[in-house]
Amino acid sequence: MNAHVDKVRSRGFAMRNRWQNMPPQVRWVALAALIIFLYLLPNRWFYINLWYFRTMESDMATVLFETSFFVLLAVGLNVVVGFAGLLDLGYFGFFAVGAYTVALLTSPESRFGVEWPWLAAVPVAIAVTMLSGVILGGPTLRLRGDYLAIVTLGFAEMIRLYAARNEGIANGQRGIPQIPHPVPEIKGSDGQPWFGVVDARPYYWLTLTIIIFVILGVRNLTRSRVGRAWVAIREDEDAAQIMGVPTFKYKLWAFAIGAAVGGLSGALFAGKQSFINSDSFQLTNSILVLAAVILGGAGNIYGAVIGAFITWYLPEWVRGIGGVIGLDINVAEYRILIFGAVLIVMMIFRPQGILPSRRRAAEFADRREAAAPTEASA
Amino acid sequence: MSDPAIDTTAQTTPAQREALLEVDHVTLRFGGVVALNDVDFTLYKGEILGLIGPNGAGKTTCFNAMTGVYAPTQGEIRFKGQRVSGRPRHKITQMGIARTFQNIRLFPEMSALENVMVGADAHHKASVISALFRLPRFWKEERSGRDRAHDLLRFVGIQRPGELARNLSYGEQRRLEIARALATSPTLLCLDEPAAGFNPAEKDSLLKLIRKIRDTGVTVLLIEHDMRLVMGVTDRIVVLEFGKKIAEGLPAEVRDNPAVIAAYLGVPTDAA
Numbered sequence: 126m127n128a129h130v131d132k133v134r135s136r137g138f139a140m141r142n143r144w145q146n147m148p149p150q151v152r153w154v155a156l157a158a159l160i161i162f163l164y165l166l167p168n169r170w171f172y173i174n175l176w177y178f179r180t181m182e183s184d185m186a187t188v189l190f191e192t193s194f195f196v197l198l199a200v201g202l203n204v205v206v207g208f209a210g211l212l213d214l215g216y217f218g219f220f221a222v223g224a225y226t227v228a229l230l231t232s233p234e235s236r237f238g239v240e241w242p243w244l245a246a247v248p249v250a251i252a253v254t255m256l257s258g259v260i261l262g263g264p265t266l267r268l269r270g271d272y273l274a275i276v277t278l279g280f281a282e283m284i285r286l287y288a289a290r291n292e293g294i295a296n297g298q299r300g301i302p303q304i305p306h307p308v309p310e311i312k313g314s315d316g317q318p319w320f321g322v323v324d325a326r327p328y329y330w331l332t333l334t335i336i337i338f339v340i341l342g343v344r345n346l347t348r349s350r351v352g353r354a355w356v357a358i359r360e361d362e363d364a365a366q367i368m369g370v371p372t373f374k375y376k377l378w379a380f381a382i383g384a385a386v387g388g389l390s391g392a393l394f395a396g397k398q399s400f401i402n403s404d405s406f407q408l409t410n411s412i413l414v415l416a417a418v419i420l421g422g423a424g425n426i427y428g429a430v431i432g433a434f435i436t437w438y439l440p441e442w443v444r445g446i447g448g449v450i451g452l453d454i455n456v457a458e459y460r461i462l463i464f465g466a467v468l469i470v471m472m473i474f475r476p477q478g479i480l481p482s483r484r485r486a487a488e489f490a491d492r493r494e495a496a497a498p499t500e501a502s503a
Numbered sequence: 504m505s506d507p508a509i510d511t512t513a514q515t516t517p518a519q520r521e522a523l524l525e526v527d528h529v530t531l532r533f534g535g536v537v538a539l540n541d542v543d544f545t546l547y548k549g550e551i552l553g554l555i556g557p558n559g560a561g562k563t564t565c566f567n568a569m570t571g572v573y574a575p576t577q578g579e580i581r582f583k584g585q586r587v588s589g590r591p592r593h594k595i596t597q598m599g600i601a602r603t604f605q606n607i608r609l610f611p612e613m614s615a616l617e618n619v620m621v622g623a624d625a626h627h628k629a630s631v632i633s634a635l636f637r638l639p640r641f642w643k644e645e646r647s648g649r650d651r652a653h654d655l656l657r658f659v660g661i662q663r664p665g666e667l668a669r670n671l672s673y674g675e676q677r678r679l680e681i682a683r684a685l686a687t688s689p690t691l692l693c694l695d696e697p698a699a700g701f702n703p704a705e706k707d708s709l710l711k712l713i714r715k716i717r718d719t720g721v722t723v724l725l726i727e728h729d730m731r732l733v734m735g736v737t738d739r740i741v742v743l744e745f746g747k748k749i750a751e752g753l754p755a756e757v758r759d760n761p762a763v764i765a766a767y768l769g770v771p772t773d774a775a
Contacts, residue, residue: 342635349634349641350624350648357610357621364608367570369596369625369687378631 163333167326180438181445186325190397192437193332194390199417199433200339200426201386206415207423207482208347209379210359211266212274215281217411218261219254219384222284223391224401226250228301229294231395235301236294243307247392254388255381262380266373269362281411289403300402307331307396320396328397335393339386340426346382347426355379409461416468422478431480436464520547523691523722524569524600529578531568531746538564540746541578546691551713551723553737553754555730557766561746562726563605566695569724570602571595582691596625601689603680605696605726611669615661615679618668619652622686655682659712674705678712685716692716693724698732710736734758742766 144152165171167186172179180188198220205213229235230246265276288295295301306320307328313319320327346352354375357365366372395401413436421432440463471478524546531539539561546552556562567573569580574588581587582598590598601622610618627648629641656664659678661671668679677697684692694713698706706729713736717723727733733740733754740757742750744766750757757763 345635345637346631349645350620350627350629351631351634353613353617353621353624356613356617360610360612361608364604364610365621366592367572367596367602368622368683369593370621371591371593 188441190325190329195437196433197390199429203429205383208355213277214274215277218281218284219387220391221406223250223254223388224395226253227392227395250392255385258381258384266376302400304399422481424482428480523548525581527579529575532576550738553733553740556743560743599690601684601687602693609668616664619686622683623648625687691722
């Protein structure tokens with residue numbers, strides 16, 4: 126089996142090398158084409174021609190929106206887990222904080238009664254989630270590994286239970302309805318606000334645009350002293366500190382940046398759904414985002430994107446395909462089961478994820494070597 | 504190669520010496536174990552000081568106390584007149600103390616160049632915000648850090664800056680640790696058994712490298728087992744045994760000191 130594993134792996138590296146050795150112009154054109162494709166994707170006249178790629182039973186634009194905000198979450202979590210190596214099991218806690226902040230500031234049903242427009246509430250939501258990240262990270266980032274995972278897990282559950290039980294602010298299980306959609310001033314050709322109830326395309330385009338900017342930002346950070354500090358911390362925290370890296374500061378930054386992206390996704394979610402309650406923030410979602418990051422390849426931005434896409438889009442797609450070939454099953458019900466099986470297979474054949482970072486791949490190779498030493502390893 | 508060592512010693516006369524690091528009657532206990540017992544010596548600016556002793560003598564403990572990893576139970580360690588212990592470790596690095604590790608602790612999945620740049624970042628000021636938006640300060644520091652890292656890699660003799668640290672040879676990894684430590688612009692460089700596992704040729708080139716480092720104005724503290732290397736490169740030597748200082752002086756003096764010989768070879772009459 127090992128020989129096969131190595132073959133698959135080396136093919137992956139060959140593809141990456143080919144991509145990196147292409148002239149930059151070719152790469153830019155390919156990237157631009159991909160981005161245009163993604164913007165065109167939710168249009169019916171476009172995806173109808175894509176034969177079996179589209180979802181058959183659910184609305185393509187809605188699925189794409191859900192996928193895109195899931196991708197955004199994965200990109201944010203990847204900063205924390207992939208780059209800084211901090212195992213965060215409660216990422217949806219930040220998502221909930223962002224969503225509730227927007228809901229409380231904008232909804233006429235909120236006890237705050239301020240009824241801000243959605244757009245004004247977003248920066249506040251990001252600031253509040255960042256702050257909650259710092260408040261949670263301040264005392265807990267001194268912990269390492271498993272301990273941090275337990276604390277973050279507890280944090281997410283605390284937020285969810287508080288939202289479910291608290292009648293005064295969060296309205297308990299009744300949740301907060303009537304959250305306004307983004308920017309009602311922008312009208313479509315029919316005179317209705319562009320960001321409406323039925324058409325999910327504008328939300329998808331908005332999220333896609335945000336993803337592009339977030340990816341650019343994260344990429345800038347990883348290719349700087351910040352990214353070097355994160356990788357150094359991940360690989361040897363003590364050595365990093367002795368080499369002058371203020372480790373606590375950079376871990377806190379990773380946490381805060383991840384939290385801010387999570388809060389931003391929460392704000393988008395609230396603006397689209399117009400209603401939230403604690404059921405939107407189940408623990409399985411946190412696990413699912415983490416699984417998406419690991420599946421795609423922790424430590425690589427594009428790996429996280431692909432992992433999240435597969436985690437969210439694939440089950441919806443399979444649901445439609447099942448109907449086409451005459452199977453009467455609801456794949457969504459089996460999603461976690463199938464996903465678990467896929468993860469197990471992945472851990473055997475490709476533990477570093479589909480598209481790992483170069484470093485992470487090497488780290489896993491080290492472990493493999495340590496597990497089965499050969500005479501080549503010296 | 505019988506004794507070229509003695510000629511290279513004592514380039515500075517004691518009169519003009521300026522204390523850089525003072526180990527002031529330091530005692531360090533771990534529970535009931537006394538790891539360091541009233542150790543007292545001074546490291547002068549511009550010298551190469553050897554810290555030697557048999558296994559378990561407390562060399563690395565002393566070293567860790569000097570670099571702020573452990574705080575002394577009694578006594579004090581001062582660097583440029585300031586207390587070392589009680590500060591965060593990265594601040595101690597910024598004060599000008601850099602070190603290497605006895606068991607190599609590079610960042611294995613970073614390239615050689617990136618490893619050194621992490622060290623160079625110790626004095627960089629660019630914030631997360633300026634890295635995020637690529638402000639001018641970020642570019643300036645990134646460029647100067649990269650140039651400095653390339654220079655240091657050349658200085659220690661590593662030809663493949665883009666290679667992952669884990670793919671470098673053992674000797675290159677040891678030298679990369681030195682380059683990374685030098686990148687933090689130290690006034691004091693502490694080397695913890697840098698020649699461990701080296702063959703004689705590698706030891707010779709390391710000896711030259713240590714002298715070259717001293718010639719750039721960096722003070723060097725060297726912990727080493729290999730007597731030939733220690734005798735060949737150090738200006739002065741401090742000998743520890745069972746956590747106590749048993750000798751201090753020029754290499755020639757230390758070598759002829761009966762207590763040192765006893766510590767290394769054992770003397771039947773004084774034993775137990």
